[in-house]
Amino acid sequence: MDLERNVVLRGEAELGERAGRLFLACEEFACAATDLTTWAMPGHRERFVAERCRKGPKPVTHKLYNPAALADEESERHLVELARAGAHVRICTAALPHETILIDRRIAILAGPPERGVREYTVVRSPGVVKGVVSLFQATWDTSIDLADYRRDRPPALSDESLHILRLLAGGLKDEAAARRLGMALRTYRRRVAEILTLLDADSRFQAGLRAHEYGLIS
């Protein structure tokens, strides 16, 4: 294979099909993106993740995002769970110039702007180019801040529903009563509570109450 020949893929579907296998058997994985929608690949990503879990040891993973990646509750929780699963996650306040994936420091995938709704992805193997991209990534990484540190100072973005649940918890309601109040099943309510605990980095409900007030989410 000609390392100097770049391959251009159009759309996430093609990216998933043609480059998917690259994600499976790698030892080092790095990516940079403004938010989580970039590499979403609906219907593909989940399968990759599941398959990679089965395969063996997780790759060392570095993920770099703009603050937009934790603008809403769901995204933020996703990041937190990534970090909890062992990935290194950092937040970069400067706009990320080009969304990028790096695999084993050998392959780079650069995303272009969307054209007529479809984005182009360029797969680069050229050692010279990849080395340059890696070093740029590294520089950006070094000046970025760890997710945990970044999150420590600011309250998580919570949906109205989550805030409502916090108020019910603050009112001392049992799960049973609170769920009824919200017109949802007990199971779902507890799911919500668990998600909130995750966002608040709380190991117990006591801690959650503490943090909630600390962040001014209640009063």
Added chain:
Amino acid sequence: MDLERNVVLRGEAELGERAGRLFLACEEFACAATDLTTWAMPGHRERFVAERCRKGPKPVTHKLYNPAALADEESERHLVELARAGAHVRICTAALPHETILIDRRIAILAGPPERGVREYTVVRSPGVVKGVVSLFQATWDTSIDLADYRRDRPPALSDESLHILRLLAGGLKDEAAARRLGMALRTYRRRVAEILTLLDADSRFQAGLRAHEYGLIS
């Protein structure tokens, strides 16, 4: 019996023996005191309370205390539990001139200053005197503030141990681990936590965490 003849009792023991039965079968009970030590009657009070419970309906109870009555954790918890049991409790910021008990608006017991460690109690039945005392009590009561309102604005007085427990809870430790850390049994630890919840007026640990931070008891 000559209603105008006052009876003077010396010491709490004599008070308990001679006046104890008065507490048992009353419908209305009111008392005013600076703190909880006043009418402690160690060894007697418990029996009265237990017996009165067995007897029948609780009397309507009004208790008036100085802020000193919630200076320490144990006293405050006692007041909270009184209130929870149905007693009306108010806090009077002015010094209570004379510690007083009123029974069914018919009998007044006034406590004098201690003499050689022993206090004198005067049991008054004179309708004129009692009426006057009742109206004075009523006036003081009216200008005093309900326990719940009084407590709402200020943090409860917590012992060092309780604060330590709060820190452990804030650290997200499980009861098991926290108890071990404190070198106490699980049962005792949970007792402590329950006591703290009572003082914080919390129905759940979430609420407790909230209040703890609200009162600035953590950071």
Added chain:
DNA sequence: GAACCGCTGGCAGGTTGCTGCCACCGGCGG
């Protein structure tokens, strides 16, 4: 010393909270 008292801690049985599993449903794309 004996009786008493408050506190402790073990135990047991209950409630509440947590979570993995799976069936179901509604929306969406093919």
Added chain:
DNA sequence: CCGCCGGTGGCAGCAACCTGCCAGCGGTTC
């Protein structure tokens, strides 16, 4: 139409937490 996917909710089993009961222990009083 079908299949897929994300979200929901029932269920079951477990973990955590809550409490009443009681025996034991050390300190106080008589």
